[in-house]
Amino acid sequence: MVKCPECDAEIKPPSDSIEGEIVTCQDCGASYELVKEGKEYSLRPAQTVGEDWGQ
Numbered sequence: 581m582v583k584c585p586e587c588d589a590e591i592k593p594p595s596d597s598i599e600g601e602i603v604t605c606q607d608c609g610a611s612y613e614l615v616k617e618g619k620e621y622s623l624r625p626a627q628t629v630g631e632d633w634g635q
């Protein structure tokens with residue numbers, strides 16, 4: 581179980597999560613990249629493209 585840095589909600593990574601997987605906070609919708617540190621998970625901000633998708 582990890583906590584969302586934005587809103588402190590608990591995010592439960594899937595049991596088969598792998599490092600680098602993107603998890604999304606159900607509460608605030610923020611996306612994070614899952615980082616595995618030993619048996620623990622931590623989060624780092626996902627590389628988002630932003631709103632300028634062009635077309």
Ligand SMILES: [Zn+2]
Nearest residue numbers: 584587605608
């Ligand atoms: Zn959140």
